Amino acid sequence: MKYVSTRGAANLGQFSEVLLMGLAPDGGLAMPEHLPTFSPQELEDLRRLKYADLAFAVMRPFITDIPEADLRRLLHETYRPEVFHSPDITPVTPLGNSGLFLLELSNGPSLAFKDMAMQFLGQVFEYVLEQRDEYLNILGATSGDTGSAAEYAMLNKPRVNVFMLSPHGRMSAFQQAQMFSLQEPNIFNIAVEGVFDDCQDLVKAVNADAGFKATYRIGAVNSINWARVLAQAVYYFRAYFALDLPAGAEVDFCVPSGNFGNVFAGYLAKKMGLPVGQLVVASNENDVLHEFFSTGAYQVRPGERVAKTSSPSMDIGKASNFERYLYLIAGESGEQVAGWWQAVGRGEVVNLGGTPHWNAVQASGFVAGRSTHADRLRTIAHVDRQYGRLIDPHTADGVLVGQHFQRPGVPMVCLETALPAKFEETVLEAAGRRPERPERFRDIEQQGRHGVVLPNDVQALKTYIREQLEQKI
C-alpha cells in the first residue's frame, strides 16, 4: 500500500516510511492511496477473532511492507490481557437496559484510550528502527493523555527519545504527575506557556523545517501519525462484533472528540465496510466540531479563545485530523484541501454550507453535540446512581451527547476514553466520592517533578532539543 498527502504530494512511500515521517513534507497528513473494504462475508469471518488477530486482519491491507509473520507477532506482543487488564482487551459493557454501551478503552498502562494505539507504536517503532539501524526523536503535543501514553509506551526503547510538549498548568494533577514524575534518560517533558494548540503548532513548525527534521530525526506520535489512526480503527470492529448482532445490523458510536483522531478512526472503519450508522461527535465547551457539523462552517479557535474546562484533554481549538476527513469529503482532492488549509491558516472561515461538499458531509453519518461543566457533572452523577458506574468527564460528554442521538433498536456505543481516576476532583464534585485508583498510581503526585517550562517559541524549542541531544552523544 502506498500513501499520499492530504495536500497533494503523491507517493510518500509505504507504511514504515509514513510511520517514521509523521507529518508529510508538504505539511499535510498521510492517507492510503485507496481504502480497502471488507465484503459482508469477509466481515463475518472477522466476527470471532481475538483482538490481536482482528487487528492483523484490519491493519494488514495498510501495512504491506512488514512481513506477515512479523506483523502478527508485534500485534500479539501488543494486545495482551496483562497489558490491558482484561481478557477481551476492549470489553463492551451495557448501561442497564438503556441501549447505551460503554466501550472500555482505558484499562491499559496510562488509563486512557491512547494506550490502544500507542502500545502498538512502541512495538512497531522499535521493530522498524532496528531493521534500519536508525534512531528517532519523537516530538509530541499533549493536552493530557497522549503524553503519558506515549512515554509509557516508549520506556526502555533505546532507539527512541520522546520530547513531549504540554500546556503549562492546564492538565489535571494526576495527568501532570503521570508525565512529570518520570525521570528516564529518553523522556523530556516540556511545559509550554500556551494551550494545546500552541504545542501542536510547535510540533508542526519543527516538522516544517526539513533541515532540522532530517538532522535530528524528528518523528511524531500524535494522531497526525497515520499508524495511530489505523490502530484505533480496530476497536470499532471489535465493539461491533462484541454486540453479536445479526449480520449487517447498524451500530451507532459516540466519541468524545478534540483532535478528531478517535472519531476519524471510526469513520475509517465505516468506510471499510463496517455497518456503522451514526458517528456522534461529542465536544465540550470548545465546540469547533459541533459548530461545523451543525452549520457547515469550520473556524479554528485561536489560543486565547480556547476555554479551560473540566474535560481538559478536549480543550482543543484546531482539530488536526479534520483535515483527513475533509480530504475524503473532497473526493481525495489534495488541491482542494491545500486551498482550504491556506484559508484556515489565514484565520478565515471555511464554509461548506450550501456547497456540494456539504451534501457529502451530511451523507457521511456524522452528527454532533456539545456539553458543559454542569452537563458533565449531572451525567457522571446520573450514570453512577443509575448504573453504579463512575465515568470520567470526557466519557460523560460522550454519554450525554450519545443519549441525545439514540435511535430505537440501534445500540449506541459510547467510547470510554479515560478512567475517572485521572480526573478525581471533577468526579468527586459530581458523584461525592473519589474514584478508585490502581495501586501502581497510589502516590504518584508525591514522586517529584522533572521537566522544563519553555515559552511558546519554536526557536527556544529547537535549541532545547539540540542541546539535549548533543549532551546525550
Ligand SMILES: Cc1ncc(COP(=O)(O)O)c(C=O)c1O
Ligand atoms: C480522555 C480523552 N477523551 C477524548 C479525547 C479526544 O480524542 P481525539 O483528540 O482523538 O478527538 C482525548 C484526547 O485526544 C482524550 O484524552
Ligand SMILES: N[C@@H](CCOP(=O)(O)O)C(=O)O
Ligand atoms: N487529547 C490529546 C491531544 C492529542 O491528541 P492526539 O490523539 O492527536 O495525540 C491528549 O490527551 O494529549
